[in-house]
Amino acid sequence: MDILYTKKDFLDIFSTMGIDEGMVVLVQADLTGFNEILSGSQAIIEALQELVKEDGCIICPTFSLSCLDPACYEQNDYTYESWNMIRDNMLGYDPKLTSCDVYADFADQFLKNENVRRTNHPVYSFAFWGTYDEKCLEQPLNFPISFSRIFREFVDRRACNILIGEKIENSLLWPAMAKTMNQGILTIKRAIINQGRGKQLKNFLNLEVDQERMEEYKKMCYIQSSEYSRKAIHFLSLDTSEESI
Numbered sequence: 001m002d003i004l005y006t007k008k009d010f011l012d013i014f015s016t017m018g019i020d021e022g023m024v025v026l027v028q029a030d031l032t033g034f035n036e037i038l039s040g041s042q043a044i045i046e047a048l049q050e051l052v053k054e055d056g057c058i059i060c061p062t063f064s065l066s067c068l069d070p071a072c073y074e075q076n077d078y079t080y081e082s083w084n085m086i087r088d089n090m091l092g093y094d095p096k097l098t099s100c101d102v103y104a105d106f107a108d109q110f111l112k113n114e115n116v117r118r119t120n121h122p123v124y125s126f127a128f129w130g131t132y133d134e135k136c137l138e139q140p141l142n143f144p145i146s147f148s149r150i151f152r153e154f155v156d157r158r159a160c161n162i163l164i165g166e167k168i169e170n171s172l173l174w175p176a177m178a179k180t181m182n183q184g185i186l187t188i189k190r191a192i193i194n195q196g197r198g199k200q201l202k203n204f205l206n207l208e209v210d211q212e213r214m215e216e217y218k219k220m221c222y223i224q225s226s227e228y229s230r231k232a233i234h235f236l237s238l239d240t241s242e243e244s245i
Contacts, residue, residue, distance in 0.1 A: 005037045005228070010047035014162070017224055017235040019048070024057040024132075024159035026151070026173070029106040030166045034231055041109040044164070049113075049129065057130035057153055060110045061172060063102035067093040067122045069190040069201060087201070092194030093122035103166075119150070122191035122202060126150055142205040145172055146179040154238060161236040168223065168234050174209040177217050184209050 019025060025048055029041065037043055048058050067090070070076065070083045078086060091098075095118045100107035110116060111127055118127045119139040128136060132153050139150050147155055151173075161173050178184030184207035193200050209217070224235040 005034070005043070007039065007043040007047050009228075010044050011050065013226070013228065013233060014047060014051055017160075017162070017226070017233075019051050019160065019162070019235075021051070021053045022056045022158065023052050024059065024153045024157050025052060026059045026154075026159070026161040027106075027164070028061060028161070028166045028170070028172065029103055029164040031105055032165065034165060041106040044106070045110055045113060048162075052130060055131045057128060057132045057157075058110075059132075059151075059153075060107055060127045060129075061102060062100045062107045062111060062118055062125045062127045064093055064098045064123060064125065065101050066090075067098065067191045067193070069192065072189045072191075087192065090192045090199070092192040092199040093120075093125075094194045095120055095125065097194075122193045123189065123204075124206070141202060143179050143207065144204070145175045145207070147176050148179075151176050159238070161234075163232075163234040163236070165231045166234070167232075168218070168225075168236070169211075169214060171234075171236055173221070173236060173238070174214050174217050175207045177220070178207045178209050178213065183207075183213060 027048065029044060031037065031041065052058060070078055070086045100111070107127070111118060113129060116127050116129045117137060119125045119137050121139045121141065121144045124144040126139070136150055136152055144150065153159060161171050163171060175184060187206050187208055188203060189206055190201055190203045193202055220238070222237040222239055226233050
């Protein structure tokens with residue numbers, strides 16, 4: 001018989017990991033393959049909200065890779081001759097209308113919650129709930145993942161990254177750390193933005209992190225992992241001391 005998970009289960013899981021009032025939580029949730037969660041993504045969202053409360057902060061990636069220019073697709077199934085047709089018919093990024101295509105079920109549900117605000121980056125947008133410096137929402141086009149803006153709350157507050165059903169290697173802390181240390185692999189990407197009456201193509205710089213560098217970054221973090229429903233849940237903190245969590 002499959003195990004059913006409830007909001008209370010996630011309250012217990014997260015509190016055991018050290019999440020409590022006032023904390024900043026970056027959550028990456030891929031629920032594919034999880035056994036049934038009663039009330040789905042919303043159960044996890046409400047569990048986090050009850051723990052961190054309104055003076056805490058929840059950050060969720062709301063990425064829209066669908067707004068990338070076709071020349072930037074990692075796996076391009078379209079011929080070069082079709083690229084202009086694709087560009088002409090793409091709607092372009094709109095923070096209110098563009099759906100998420102990374103952690104889609106969780107991210108789209110998060111956006112429906114009251115008092116959630118989304119940044120304007122056409123590809124690597126984030127959504128915020130709770131108490132935070134509004135400068136976090138001023139996400140630059142270039143280097144969209146960094147501690148200077150989008151993750152600035154990680155600098156002065158107790159903060160963590162929770163990965164639910166996601167590999168540690170895909171933590172969004174790694175590109176932010178690479179930007180801080182002037183490391184990583186620089187890439188140039190282009191996206192389409194919907195700007196009222198028209199669309200614009202925008203180029204932006206991004207950083208990627210290779211496996212060797214990532215292993216170095218892991219040593220700078222406190223990492224705690226548990227398994228539920230044969231899926232891992234990871235807790236990452238930039239502070240390496242367990243006592244500080």
